[in-house]
Amino acid sequence: MTEVITQKLKSSELEAEIYYLTTEEGGRENYVTNGYRGQFYYNGRDWDASQEFIEKEICNPGETVKVYLQTLSPDFHIGQFSVGQIFEIREGAKAVGKGKITKILRPDFNYWDFDSFYNQLPKTSKPYDDENIQRFLVDFDWAFEDLEEISELRFQENLSNKNEMLEVECILKNKKIKCRPLIDKVCEIWREKLSFEKSLYKVAVQNFGDKFEFQLSFATWHDMYLTGKIVVKTI
Numbered sequence: 085m086t087e088v089i090t091q092k093l094k095s096s097e098l099e100a101e102i103y104y105l106t107t108e109e110g111g112r113e114n115y116v117t118n119g120y121r122g123q124f125y126y127n128g129r130d131w132d133a134s135q136e137f138i139e140k141e142i143c144n145p146g147e148t149v150k151v152y153l154q155t156l157s158p159d160f161h162i163g164q165f166s167v168g169q170i171f172e173i174r175e176g177a178k179a180v181g182k183g184k185i186t187k188i189l190r191p192d193f194n195y196w197d198f199d200s201f202y203n204q205l206p207k208t209s210k211p212y213d214d215e216n217i218q219r220f221l222v223d224f225d226w227a228f229e230d231l232e233e234i235s236e237l238r239f240q241e242n243l244s245n246k247n248e249m250l251e252v253e254c255i256l257k258n259k260k261i262k263c264r265p266l267i268d269k270v271c272e273i274w275r276e277k278l279s280f281e282k283s284l285y286k287v288a289v290q291n292f293g294d295k296f297e298f299q300l301s302f303a304t305w306h307d308m309y310l311t312g313k314i315v316v317k318t319i
Contacts, residue, residue, distance in 0.1 A: 228273060271285070
């Protein structure tokens with residue numbers, strides 16, 4: 085008998101149910117075990133996410149298993165999930181499982197958009213004005229000054245656009261740069277140096293190769309609020 089090693093995730097982010105397809109349905113021929121890490125496919129893209137099975141150690145084709153999920157690159161998944169959201173488990177281009185999110189364990193993984201942001205915004209909160217936005221631009225310059233990949237920040241203000249009051253374009257020193265480490269750094273700068281205690285953000289990426297574009301959309305507030313995006317691109 086094959087020995088099954090129990091997998092315990094360090095930090096579960098999502099809870100889900102996964103049905104593993106039978107061979108006749110185009111799925112696997114063999115069972116999967118606790119700790120399996122097929123491709124986690126949603127929103128048109130594959131990601132890595134380890135699985136911790138709940139209350140069982142193996143799952144045969146044609147069976148459903150409850151799992152905890154932990155992603156390998158969490159910054160890409162912040163603000164992306166709703167309970168009931170559908171995903172697939174893939175091996176290459178082949179779907180071997182169909183899943184549904186049943187619980188979101190990491191709070192910042194909860195889906196948000198600007199409509200939901202404004203719905204939760206206190207009525208007493210006011211938008212940034214011309215005077216206060218200038219102070220925030222100084223904070224941006226300070227926060228990014230040690231990021232060696234960036235040579236310049238370019239700001240475009242449009243305070244009347246409630247979903248994009250500020251656009252910050254990061255100009256790269258060298259366009260031959262790895263996308264994922266840079267995204268991690270930009271997200272860390274936003275979290276640690278720029279956002280207020282109450283803040284939302286999410287990342288959208290176009291391509292991961294030599295030519296890429298990503299943007300970090302944000303909404304942050306205290307007694308005043310500000311929305312916008314940080315853009316980095318080589319395309």
